[in-house]
Amino acid sequence: MIKKILMINGTQRTLVVEGHESLAEVLRDRLLLTGCKIGCGEGHCGACNVIVDGKVTRSCITKIAKVPDYAKIETIEGIGTLEDLHPLQAAWIAHGCAQCGFCSPGFIMSAKVLLENNPSPSRTEVREWFNKNRNLCRCTGYKPLIDAVMDAARVLRGEITKEDLMFQPTDNRILGTSYARPSAAAKVTGSWDFGADEIKTLPEDTLQIALVQAEVSHAWIKGIDTSQAEQMPGVYRVITYKDVPGKNRITGLITFPTNKGDGWDRPILCDEKVFQYGDAIAMVCADTVAHAREAAKYVKVDLEVLPAYMSAPEAMDPDAMEIHPGTPNVYYETNCIKGEDTAPIMETAPNVIEMDAYCSRQPHMPIEPDVAYAYMDEEGRVTIHSKSIGIHLHHAMICAGIGVEPEKLRLIQLHAGGTFGYKFSPTIEALVGVAALVTGRPVALNFNMYQMITYTGKRSPGFMHIKLAADEKGKILALEGDNLIDHGPYSEFGDLLTMRLSQFVGAGVDIPNIRNRSRTVCTNHAYGAAFRGYGAPQSFMGGDIAMDMMAAKMGIDPFEFRAMNCYKESEGSTTPNGCKPDVYCLEDLYDLARPYYQKNKAYAETLNREKGENGKFKYGAGVSLGVYGCGLDGVDSSEAWAELNPDNTVTIYDSWEDHGQGADIGTLTHAHETLRQAGFTPDQIKLVMNDTGKTPNSGPAGGSRSNVMTGNAVRVASEMLINAMRKPDGTYRTYEEMVEEKLPLKYEGKWVATACTDCDQETAQGNPFSVYMYCINLPVVQVNMETGKVKVVKFTMVSDFGTIINKTVVDGQVMGAIAQGIGLALSEDFEDLKKHTSLLKCGIPYPNDIPDDIELVYQENHPRPLGPYGAAGCGEGPLAAPHPAILNAIYSATGARITRVPARPEVVKAALDAL
Template identity: 90%
Template sequence: MIKKVLIINGTERTLVVDGSESLAQVLRDRLLLTGCKIGCGEGHCGACNVIVDGKVTRSCITKISKVADYAKIETIEGIGTLDNLHPLQAAWVAHGCAQCGFCSPGFIMSAKVLLENNPSPTREEVRDWFNKNRNLCRCTGYRPLIDAVMDAAKVLRGEKTKEDLMFVPTYNRILGTRYERPSGAAKVTGQWNFGADEIKNLPEDTLQIALVQAEVSHANIKGIDTSEAEKMPGVARIITYKDVPGRNRITGLITFPTNKGDGWDRPILCDEKVFQYGDAIAMVCADTVEHAKAAAKAVKVDLEVLPAYMSAPEAMAPDAIEIHPGTPNVYYETNCIKGDDTAPIMESAPNVVEVEAYCSRQPHLPIEPDVAYAYTDEEGRITIHSKSIGIHLHHAMICEGIGVAPEKLRIVQLHAGGTFGYKFSPTIEALTGVATLVTGRPVALNFNMHQMITYTGKRSPGFMNIKLAADENGKILALEGNNYIDHGPYSEFGDLLTMRLSQFVGAGMDIKNIRNKSQTVCTNHAYGAAFRGYGAPQSFMGGDIALDVMAAKMGIDPFEFRAMNCYKESEGSTTPNGCKPDVYCLEDLFDLARPKYHANKAYAEELNKNQSEGGKYKYGVGVSLGIYGCGLDGVDSSEAWAELNADNTVTIYNSWEDHGQGADIGTLTHAHETLRQAGFTPDRIKLVMNDTGLTPNSGPAGGSRSNVMSGNATRVACELLIDAMKKADGTFRTYDEMKAEGLALKYEGKWVATDCSDCDMETAQGNPFSVYMYCISLPVVRVEMATGKVKVVKFTMVSDFGTIINKIVVDGQVMGAIAQGIGLALSEDFEDLQKHTTLQRCGIPYPNDIPDDIELIYQENHPRPLGPYGAAGCGEGPLAAPHPAILNAIYNATGARVTKIPARPEVVKA
């Protein structure tokens, strides 16, 4: 053992260590300084950054034995408090940098060292610094972080005060402003606990889980031998499929009756077969993580390896066996059938183009790996705390599978370090639920980054074949499609995802005649999970590039080609589903975007002109239109409650799950806008959120539905309360007056999208969404001609989200989506199971991969008739189509038409 004396946040601490621990483990486990986060555990993400003797140090890869005695160590807990934020922490809050907040402490500690050594950095120097110190953020798109450092530097130089940075409401109004998130200060001071932090507060008898996972992609299980592992130190129980009390399946809740599967194809613990790499075969429950992992390695699994079908074409081959015996590998089909038969139109049209495109298996790559814990609560309920973004949905998906009655299961959302949709799938919930049921003890399971990347769902790849026909003037006459979605081995929401292709291929364009067929294919690659944009990136990867190809063929400017064909009320335009859009805003949106497009063209032309003869680079501009609907198809609904408290505050209850997008500020703002008429200020509104034991079913936080559905439900609950409080003279009753008059104090707000309808199963015609969002992407790219390397040097996005509810949140959502769109277009993939197993190898963008020159324009003159206060959502529209815009810009720069992503240098060069 080694005695270490360290100066931690100014206090001398004596520690006895064995020397093998990392500095991060010592800080977190021994000193409970959990503001230091462990994300990748490999020094790739910077979440663990602390300061050691004045230097930024990645504590997850720094052995405590290498830290000198009396080293001065600073962590996020030591530089500011909730009542006295450091200027960097204040700037982080003011600029909305702490979205999920998991990476914030590492960035702030990194920036502190920069400003101590360089009090007046340039924006480029700040980016270079974060790049050098491997600081990664998946939420913000980086620019807000640079803004925050520049502002904090001004405060430290005495040019501003911290108070100057913070937004202060006027006339008690926060709707549409830069009002800070309620969670902001806790996130930037390290006081906001995530799942791995909460595990440290569990009882001493908590069992730690290690998974025995498949290392092949397809196999029959011949036997599982746990005998040696059971004898190993600390092991309390090894659980296999035989021990699962329930059906041992997660139900995919089959959405559409034409699905050829039954939705019960996903084992909690594999019994007969392995369906993909990483599948859980057994759980070792032990006293420590180390003991559990050691025993997991000793479990022997006898496998008969089967052919693995790693793409849709392989699984569709005539000689491919059924991955789920009895269910064909192509198990769902949707057809968008609108207007007249397209075949004769294609035959006679003067202009026809056809595009084959591929949208990749994009990994979500949150910096926080998946985590959960479970126990039996005081009411005898199995209680699971996880990153779930659909707590009531997941309740329904796992009850029968783990073997508990619905009233005996409770799910609580942890503070989540980003999910971007992967937590629509309740994998870890089912595992921990089974483990606590079987052992009768609290249990915890914390994935490492390798498990996070290899065992959680991914964006389902899309194989797109799109044909367009246009007349001699460029008016689109017809669209045909034949598309395949590779959804991996599990069917959950695969049909719903594929239906999105019937809703978004051709969306935004006035196309009277469509025949678009899309099929869902079962494969042995990573299972398909919800991912921000959900079906739109695949749709626009095919459809938008086809628009660009047609414009090029006809010699029409690609921007004007889209503008001339967009939805127009004067032409009675309808969506691919044959319904009118919520608003006809696109003509105005293209008018708003046109000068920005021309400015980008001039900028690229100037950059090209400044190249020397046979210059190294070529610059080009791109355009695309992305659209997304807000809701879960058809008559979606949500519920929220508002209660007047004895201290004359109001508590809002809802299950608006937060994966970094800002459910707290969304709930607060929707409530406050109604309650402020009775004089309520934001500090007098309390939030109770995301616990099936305490909060109503607001629906999952997916499909960009929450701001519309849960926002409306929250608004309605507050309106009911306000109506009850209102007196005849226009003043408002207090709590005591309400009690004295026998008036109810708690009101249930419900909102239902009654104007919507399910799409017809044969034609996909109907009205699936009450509200849509619209985004025009305008990137400028630089292509290095010798290598094919592409860099986005500027990105303009012109969007219509209806009324802006919170400006910081919307800015952050759009900039984060642009960054993910750049990653999707140029670098991100999860294809090679041997290679794509780290954040870096999956191609996650670092600060210097994303431009500082990001321009956001909002159109607000088309309030949504069915949106709360006129608002739509804003999370997914910005990621619907930035990637085809980037590919279109590559074509504009070089004449090379890339139709497969990621467009890595070798692809572009070829």
């Protein structure tokens, strides 16, 4: 044991430690200074950054034994409070930097040291500082963080005040403004607890779970021996499939009759087979995490290893075995059949191009690993707290599997540190639910980053084959496609994802004739999960590059080629699904974007002249169009409640799950825009969110549906309350008057997308979405001709999201998408199970990988008829097509056509050498 005397946030603390603990563990476990976060646990992400004797210190890899006595340690809790924010904390709020908020404390502590040593840094110096100190953010795209540091520096220099930074509403209106999200102050002060923080407050008898996971990708399970593990110190129970009370399956909610599976293919704990690397085989429940993990090593699993089919083509080989016996590996097919037969058109058209593209298995890489805990509540319900972004959806998916009646299961969303879609699938909810049922004790499971990366779902790779025909003037005549989605071993949402290819291949382009086939393939690689864009990145990886290739073939500028072929009301253009878009905004959007594109082209030419270094570097400007629909297919719906309280405030209840995108400010703004007519101010609106025991079914926070569906539901509930409060003379009743007149105080608002239809299973024709969003991507890239390394030096995105609900939130969503799009295009992948197992090795972009020169342009003169206050969503359209734009820019710079991502240096260099 070692006695340590440390000065922590100005207070002397005496601790007795074992010595092997990290500084982060001591701060979090012993002192409950949980503003210090543990993300990667390897020093790669900076979430754990604190200040030790004036230096930025990655506390997760700093052993407490090496911290000298009387060291001065500062954490986020010590630099500011909710009532008196540090200038950096105020700037973080003002610039919308705290999206999910998990990385915010680490960034702020890092920036504090920078400004203490350099009161007037340049933007480049700020980026270099964050890059050096390994500060990672997956949400913001980094630019807002640089903006915040620059403004905080101005405050510290006395040039402005903290109050100058903060937006203050005028005329009691916050719609379309930069009003701060309600959770922002707690996130920047370290008082916003995430799942791993809440676990520390659970009762002493809480059991910690360690998983026994498969280390092969495909095998028969011949036996599981838990006897030795059960005798290990601290072990309370080892759980296998034999102990699961229910069906031991998570249902994929298969809804399409053409799906050849039954949807019950994903085990909670593997019983007969292992289907992918990392599958859970057993759970060790013990008194500590260390005891559980040590005992897990002694669970013996007897396996008969089988051939592993790690890609769609491998699983489609005639000799490949069925991964799920009785279900073919190709288990779903959708065809987009629009207009006339395309074969004769392809034979006679004067211009035809044909291409193959590949969109990779992109990992989500949130900085917070997956986490959950569960217990039996006071009403006898299994209560599960997790990062779920679909609490009512997951309720339906796991009830039968864990063996409880629906009324005996309650799901509550934790404060979530980013998910970007992976939590549309239940990951560990069923595991902790089973463990709570079997042990009768509270249980907790907190993944490390290795488990996060290897166990959770990934973007499903897309193998795209596209053929395009155009007339002699460049008008697109027809499109053919034959595409594959590698969805991993589990079918959940695989059919829905594959249907997206029938909806988005060719979206935004007036194509009268389409024959596009897409199939879902079961493989043994990581299971497919939702990821921002959900099917659109695969679609545009094929469809948009095909447009670029046709423009090059015909010698037409690629921007003008897209503009001449976009949806036009004058021509009665329809989507690939044969319906009219919600608004015809694309002609105006291209007109708005044209000068920015021309400026980018001129900028690339200037860089070629001034920084080309005799041909070592080449620069080019690219373009692509991204489109996304808001909603789950067909007649989607959402529900919210509004209640007048005794203190004459209003409580809004909904299940708009937040994974960093701003569900709290979305709910508040939609409610306030209606309630303000009765004089309600934002601070008079309270939010109760995301608890199946307390809040209505608003639907999952995926498919960019929430702003439209739940926003409309909040609006309707607020309108119903306002209508009840309104007196004949136009004034409004108080709570007391409502009670006196025996008027209801609580109102249920529901909104249904009745204008929509499901897509026909044979042709994909229909009207699947009530609202769409559109984004024109305009990057400028630098290509190192000697190494093949590509750097994006500028990115302009010109978007139409209808009415902007909150400007800062929309900016953050777009900039974050640009960063993730750059990662998808150039570096990110989860392919090699031995290599791609950390944030660093998966290729996550650091601050210097993302340009500081980002332009965001919005078109707002096409309000959506069915969107709340005219709004669309904004989460997924910006990530639909940045990557083909970057690849198109590489072609513009070099003449080398890349059609697969990630375009790592070796891929680009091979294409350059082949010229």
